[in-house]
Amino acid sequence: MAEAAGTRASQQQExxxxxxxxxxKDQLPEDTSKLNITVLWLAIYFRLMDGFGKLALAWATVVxxxxxxxxxxxxxxxxxxxxxxxxxxxxxxxxxxxxxQLFIRVPLSxxxxxxLTHVGLGSWRKNTIKNGEARKGSSSxxxxxxxxxxxxxxxxxxxxxxxxxxxxxxxxxxxxxxCIFISFRRLLKQDYVDPKDKVKDDHKNIRGSLNVFYxxxxxxxxxxxxxxxxxxxxxxxxxRLVHSSYKLHDWGMDAVSEYTAKKLWAFxxxxxxxxxxxxxxxxxxxxxxxxxxxxxxxGVRILDYIIRWEKQNLSRAGVLDIYKSEKxxxxxxxxxxxxxxxxxxxxxxxxLNLKSLEEEETRGHAASxxxxxxxxxxxxxxxxxxxxxxxxxxxxxxxxxxxPHDINSVELTCYGxxxxxxxxxxxxxxxxxxxxxxxLSKIVELLNFRDDCKVPVPDETENRSQEEIVEASxxxxxKLVSTTGETGEALRSTISKNSEIMSNIRKILYQxxxxxxxxxxxxxxxxxxxxxxxxxxxxxxxxxxxxxKLVSSVLPRPMDxxxxxxxxxxxxxxxxQALVLLSTGSEYxxxxxxxxxxxxxxxxxxxxxxxxxRIMIAHLLKHLRTYSGPGYGNQLKKVxxxxxxxLLEEIKVAVQKLDNPExxxxxxxxxxxxxxxxxGKLLDSFIGLSSQICHSLQAIDFDKxxxxxxxxxxxxxxxDYVGVFKRYEMDKxxxxxxxxxxxLESFELFCSGSGVGKHDEPISSAVRSTLALLAGxxx
Numbered sequence: 001m002a003e004a005a006g007t008r009a010s011q012q013q014e015x016x017x018x019x020x021x022x023x024x025k026d027q028l029p030e031d032t033s034k035l036n037i038t039v040l041w042l043a044i045y046f047r048l049m050d051g052f053g054k055l056a057l058a059w060a061t062v063v064x065x066x067x068x069x070x071x072x073x074x075x076x077x078x079x080x081x082x083x084x085x086x087x088x089x090x091x092x093x094x095x096x097x098x099x100x101q102l103f104i105r106v107p108l109s110x111x112x113x114x115x116l117t118h119v120g121l122g123s124w125r126k127n128t129i130k131n132g133e134a135r136k137g138s139s140s141x142x143x144x145x146x147x148x149x150x151x152x153x154x155x156x157x158x159x160x161x162x163x164x165x166x167x168x169x170x171x172x173x174x175x176x177x178x179c180i181f182i183s184f185r186r187l188l189k190q191d192y193v194d195p196k197d198k199v200k201d202d203h204k205n206i207r208g209s210l211n212v213f214y215x216x217x218x219x220x221x222x223x224x225x226x227x228x229x230x231x232x233x234x235x236x237x238x239x240r241l242v243h244s245s246y247k248l249h250d251w252g253m254d255a256v257s258e259y260t261a262k263k264l265w266a267f268x269x270x271x272x273x274x275x276x277x278x279x280x281x282x283x284x285x286x287x288x289x290x291x292x293x294x295x296x297x298x299g300v301r302i303l304d305y306i307i308r309w310e311k312q313n314l315s316r317a318g319v320l321d322i323y324k325s326e327k328x329x330x331x332x333x334x335x336x337x338x339x340x341x342x343x344x345x346x347x348x349x350x351x352l353n354l355k356s357l358e359e360e361e362t363r364g365h366a367a368s369x370x371x372x373x374x375x376x377x378x379x380x381x382x383x384x385x386x387x388x389x390x391x392x393x394x395x396x397x398x399x400x401x402x403x404p405h406d407i408n409s410v411e412l413t414c415y416g417x418x419x420x421x422x423x424x425x426x427x428x429x430x431x432x433x434x435x436x437x438x439x440l441s442k443i444v445e446l447l448n449f450r451d452d453c454k455v456p457v458p459d460e461t462e463n464r465s466q467e468e469i470v471e472a473s474x475x476x477x478x479k480l481v482s483t484t485g486e487t488g489e490a491l492r493s494t495i496s497k498n499s500e501i502m503s504n505i506r507k508i509l510y511q512x513x514x515x516x517x518x519x520x521x522x523x524x525x526x527x528x529x530x531x532x533x534x535x536x537x538x539x540x541x542x543x544x545x546x547x548x549k550l551v552s553s554v555l556p557r558p559m560d561x562x563x564x565x566x567x568x569x570x571x572x573x574x575x576x577q578a579l580v581l582l583s584t585g586s587e588y589x590x591x592x593x594x595x596x597x598x599x600x601x602x603x604x605x606x607x608x609x610x611x612x613x614r615i616m617i618a619h620l621l622k623h624l625r626t627y628s629g630p631g632y633g634n635q636l637k638k639v640x641x642x643x644x645x646x647l648l649e650e651i652k653v654a655v656q657k658l659d660n661p662e663x664x665x666x667x668x669x670x671x672x673x674x675x676x677x678x679x680g681k682l683l684d685s686f687i688g689l690s691s692q693i694c695h696s697l698q699a700i701d702f703d704k705x706x707x708x709x710x711x712x713x714x715x716x717x718x719x720d721y722v723g724v725f726k727r728y729e730m731d732k733x734x735x736x737x738x739x740x741x742x743x744l745e746s747f748e749l750f751c752s753g754s755g756v757g758k759h760d761e762p763i764s765s766a767v768r769s770t771l772a773l774l775a776g777x778x779x
Contacts, residue, residue, distance in 0.1 A: 032245075032280065035238040039260060040275075042230060043267030049223035050268075056216035057087045059209070072206055076192055079182050080210075083217050086175050124304060124364030125411045176221055183218035187211065235260060246280075248305050255298055259283045280306060281335050285342045293358050300346065300365040306332050307372050329372070336369070337376055346370060347377075350388040350416075360408060367392060367415035374422035379432035386436035389423075392416030395445040414465045417446060417472040424479045431487050433480060434494045444495075446473040447504035474508070474522035477501075481529035492529065496536040502543060509549040521571050524553055528574040531581035541582050541589035544596070550575045550582075551596045554613075555605070569610060576616035583623035590627040599624075599639040607646060611678050618685035622692045637696070644693050647686055654683040722774060731771055738767040 060080050072080075186192075192210045239260055243252045259280060266275035280302055287299025307329050336342050349366035352359040370377075379385055393416045394409040420439070423429045433439055449469050480491045495501060505523050512519045527550065530536035540546055553575035582589045606617050625640050657679055725731070741763045 032242055035235070035242055035260065036263065036279075038234055038238055039263050040267055042227070042235065043264055043275075045223070045227065045230070046264070046268055049220060049227060052216050052220035052223060053087055056213055056220055057084060059213050059216060060084045072192060072210065073194075076186070076210060079186065080213065083179055083182070083213075086179065087220075124301075124361065124368050125408075176224060179217055179221040180225070183214040183221065186214045187218065242280075246305055248302075251298075251301065252305070255302055256280075258298070281332050285336065285339060289342055289345050293356070293362060296345075296349065297358050297362045297365070300349065300362055300369060303332060303336065303346075304365040304368045307369060333372055333376070336373065343373070344382070346373075347382055347385060347388060351384075351391050364408065364412065364415075367412060367419065371415055371419050371422065374419045375425060377423060377429075378426070379423070379429045386432055386439050389416050389420055390436065390438045390442055392419075393439075393442040393446065395442055395449065410465050410469070413446070413449075414469050414472070417443070417469050417476065421472045421476050421479075424476055427483060427487070430480055430483050430491060433476075434491045440495065441498065443473050443476055444498050444501050444504060446470065447477075447501070448507060449473070470508070471519055471522065474519060474526065478522050478525050478529065481526055489533070492533040492536065496530055496533050496539065502539055502546065506543060506546055506549075509546065520553075521574070524550070524571050524574040524578065528578035528581065531578045537582055537584075537586060537589065540578070541586060541592055544592060547579075547582070547589075547592050548596045550578050551593065554579065554617075555598060555601050569613075573610070573612045573616065576613055576620060580616050580619045580623065583620060587627065587629055590624055591629055591632075593620075594624060594627060594632045594635075599635060603639055603643045606643065607650065611682055615678075615681050615685045618682075618689045622685075622689045625689070625692045625696070641693050641697060644690060644697075647690050647693070651683065651686050651690065654679060654686065658683065725774060731774060734767045734770055738764045 061084065190207060190211065192207050239253070239256050243256050246252065248255060259278075262283065263275050263278050266272075266278060284299045284302035284306070287295040288303065290296055290299065336346065346366050346369055349362055350370060352363045354360045354363065377385070392412045394413045420433065420443070424433060446469055449466055477495065481495055482488070483491050505526060508519050508523045512523075527540060527546065531540060553571045579593055583593055602617060602621065606614055606621065609617065621640055621643075625636055627636065658676065
């Protein structure tokens with residue numbers, strides 16, 4: 001198993017490596033690929049433009065100012081000096097080193113700081129959406145983008161920085177225009193030397209040198225102007241296309257622009273491999289690994305929206321688009337899982353302290369990502385994860401009474417429970433949940449989430465979130481208590497000791513008195529699994545309200561006939577199983593059940609219900625028939641014992657079905673095996689009930705029952721049977737059974753891999769009695 005797990009892990013890492021290294025032609029949507037190709041060509045063009053600037057700077061400093069500084073005219077000296085200063089200070093023209101433009105970039109970065117959080121505020125929520133946000137069409141995208149630009153350059157709290165940035169932008173434009181004008185004008189006139197000095201040897205090369213310089217300066221300036229135009233008409237539309245394709249909302253323009261710039265600088269610095277491997281996924285992962293909370297927010301937002309791209313486009317996408325979007329989602333998740341550092345960073349974001357709005361937004365997007373990653377995560381690889389998930393869970397008693405944080409706490413709690421729900425799908429994670437007491441106690445408290453909330457439900461969306469929290473909490477508990485093996489026994493023991501679980505389940509059963517309610521289904525299933533534990537059986541049996549609800553869930557009601565759904569039968573099956581387990585080995589529980597149940601209706605269902613229910617009802621009636629306390633003796637004898645004739649008829653029919661099965665043609669073989677197995681279980685339960693009835697009957701009553709069923713004693717007791725047993729060496733088979741008897745064979749029934757209700761007589765004793773009967777009959 002360890003080798004298999006290692007193989008799967010290595011395959012995931014190889015797949016993720018292929019994704020990050022550009023594996024597959026369909027790695028990214030087409031619009032992203034176009035953007036990448038355009039950026040590559042612009043990087044090549046940028047290097048050419050930068051080359052003009054460097055040559056002009058070198059030519060001016062070495063040839064002109066160094067060799068002809070005293071020979072050229074004063075105006076050319078100052079023109080050259082001004083152009084050189086602009087080149088050195090990088091007023092325009094860019095640089096392959098972003099730090100060279102620190103003076104220019106700082107104000108704009110500070111302006112973006114506040115916009116990062118507020119533009120995409122609450123975009124991580126699944127249910128709580130600002131009014132109208134989900135209905136924004138493509139016509140409003142450009143308006144949103146313009147609003148972003150307005151807010152970026154005119155935020156109220158950064159007026160000084162806005163003025164500073166605007167001034168620098170105007171300076172850049174003025175410098176560009178001045179450089180073009182000066183260079184072009186000087187190249188037209190070319191009056192670099194006075195006519196009287198043209199014949200002098202030391203003035204011969206001045207004209208050519210200045211022509212070269214002004215030509216390079218003009219080429220650099222025009223190239224930069226063309227670059228600006230290219231960004232406006234080539235890159236900007238592609239950035240908007242990527243932004244709209246991924247539905248990144250207003251904040252996405254800044255994120256995609258930053259991704260484009262980073263890719264461009266990587267190409268310019270000759271980091272070709274880094275640039276080719278970079279995509280929005282790797283860009284988001286790099287930001288998520290940053291120590292800056294702002295970069296972390298941008299990173300998890302990008303990853304979250306790419307993962308959710310399929311859900312956002314499902315309604316309008318074609319089949320091919322849906323297939324591609326699912327593939328992109330899978331690639332993102334695999335890529336994150338392959339990067340241990342990124343995975344740990346994203347998981348650790350669940351525990352942010354919410355000291356600022358940025359941290360709250362980061363936490364929400366991280367929770368959305370972890371929800372998608374949950375089926376692939378193991379607690380043993382992330383030891384702190386139970387505590388981090390517990391930090392997301394806010395019970396009704398802990399909720400803040402007002403403010404936006406209250407709404408966010410509901411959403412984060414919903415995320416936390418759903419993450420846990422997906423994690424416990426893996427049985428390896430369930431024991432860790434039980435060991436984390438804070439997680440288990442909060443899950444139990446969340447069963448009563450709606451009642452504990454001290455604030456009124458403000459709208460339908462929060463109401464829906466609260467219902468999802470309760471249902472997911474029930475599902476988590478059901479998966480925990482239905483675990484098989486020793487882990488399941490330990491989980492049921494731990495959960496049974498919780499003092500609030502029974503009261504919370506009782507409230508759910510009474511608040512949702514509908515068999516078709518999913519909450520009722522989960523609640524009854526939890527009770528049926530908990531009833532496998534002795535402590536839980538005592539607690540459940542002591543609650544008359546719970547027993548009454550279980551009984552009413554088994555017996556048909558008029559309203560169930562009208563309602564169409566599978567949940568009703570599911571509840572009935574689980575409730576019947578719970579009652580069977582409750583009645584096992586407990587005289588008190590049997591009395592409680594008899595007090596709440598209608599035996600006539602129950603016996604009627606024995607012959608007119610689903611096969612699963614008939615099996616469980618037969619076991620239940622068998623247990624109830626063993627009740628020896630006061631008050632119900634005559635009723636048990638009249639109703640249960642009175643069903644013996646019909647019960648014997650059913651046994652006869654069941655035996656005939658097993659001997660001569662009639663199955664539809666073309667039915668798969670495994671279905672036939674399952675059907676025969678179910679028929680065998682039904683026959684076994686009916687024989688068990690009949691045997692229990694016969695133990696309490698007088699001989700004359702048994703004869704009457706046989707006559708009512710049109711049977712005789714010869715049907716059950718013939719000398720020929722002994723001969724058949726001898727011929728097929730039944731005695732040897734019985735001896736082998738006695739010698740190989742195990743603990744498993746001493747239980748009456750099994751649920752979730754655990755045995756419940758031990759037989760009074762061990763199997764070895766039953767074998768000895770049978771062998772003695774065979775020997776006595778043959779003598």
